Amino acid sequence: MSAIAASHAQEAAAARRQSILLVFLCTISGAAGQILGKIGMTHFTPNLFAIVTNVPLIGGYALYGLNTLLMVLALRKGELSMLYPIIALTYVWVTLLSYTLLGETPNLFKNCGIALIVIGVAVLGSGGKA
Amino acid sequence: MTPQLIHSMLLVLGASVIGSFGAVFLKFGSAKVTRNPLSFLNPQLGLGVTLYLGSSVFYFLGIRGGQLSILYPLVSLGYIWTLLWARIFFKESLTRRKLMGLGLILIGVVLVGMGAS
Numbered sequence: 051m052s053a054i055a056a057s058h059a060q061e062a063a064a065a066r067r068q069s070i071l072l073v074f075l076c077t078i079s080g081a082a083g084q085i086l087g088k089i090g091m092t093h094f095t096p097n098l099f100a101i102v103t104n105v106p107l108i109g110g111y112a113l114y115g116l117n118t119l120l121m122v123l124a125l126r127k128g129e130l131s132m133l134y135p136i137i138a139l140t141y142v143w144v145t146l147l148s149y150t151l152l153g154e155t156p157n158l159f160k161n162c163g164i165a166l167i168v169i170g171v172a173v174l175g176s177g178g179k180a
Numbered sequence: 181m182t183p184q185l186i187h188s189m190l191l192v193l194g195a196s197v198i199g200s201f202g203a204v205f206l207k208f209g210s211a212k213v214t215r216n217p218l219s220f221l222n223p224q225l226g227l228g229v230t231l232y233l234g235s236s237v238f239y240f241l242g243i244r245g246g247q248l249s250i251l252y253p254l255v256s257l258g259y260i261w262t263l264l265w266a267r268i269f270f271k272e273s274l275t276r277r278k279l280m281g282l283g284l285i286l287i288g289v290v291l292v293g294m295g296a297s
Contacts, residue, residue, distance in 0.1 A: 111233075129272050130270060131262070
């Protein structure tokens with residue numbers, strides 16, 4: 051491989067790692083947003099004042115904004131078909147946060163499910179052509 | 181199946197389709213983003229964000245009724261639509277690695293849904 055081709059390959063690998071990192075952050079903000087949305091929806095009333103003063107719900111949507119920004123930055127240099135399924139990591143964080151923050155009880159289905167999602171994301175993210 | 185469940189299923193199915201188009205327009209719009217922050221204000225990104233937010237409203241309304249074991253697999257259909265659009269609109273290759281990763285993720289999401297209700 052020529053030096054130029056090698057440096058191109060390196061650049062592509064770096065861009066790919068950066069995209070994956072951005073989507074990874076996006077799943078964390080997405081999970082936090084979903085937990086806040088869940089809390090906000092439990093005392094949802096269809097009245098404008100109640101909605102604008104529903105702090106968890108507003109916070110949840112603010113995180114959706116951050117989430118979208120991170121996604122856009124990730125998509126700039128990455129493939130949609132590789133990056134989009136990684137968003138499923140959100141389920142992993144939401145499940146773990148539900149265990150710890152919302153006191154939901156762990157069970158075998160959920161635990162196997164989040165393990166498979168993690169393995170799937172690892173398969174998607176592991177090397178291969180950029 | 182109760183009418184309530186069918187209603188929730190349609191909302192979540194709608195959310196998956198709308199969200200997948202949201203992702204497509206975010207990708208189109210992201211190509212126009214430069215170092216200038218104003219470059220974020222482009223029509224494709226606007227449409228992408230609108231579709232994304234719209235899909236989240238459908239999603240929240242849909243899952244409010246519970247029955248996550250049926251609804252989560254429907255949500256994950258969004259990954260399949262997005263893969264199709266990536267192939268059609270951006271000519272991305274669907275490698276064995278991507279399909280394997282997605283398959284594992286889909287089974288995982290279904291299991292999480294089964295455990296949730």
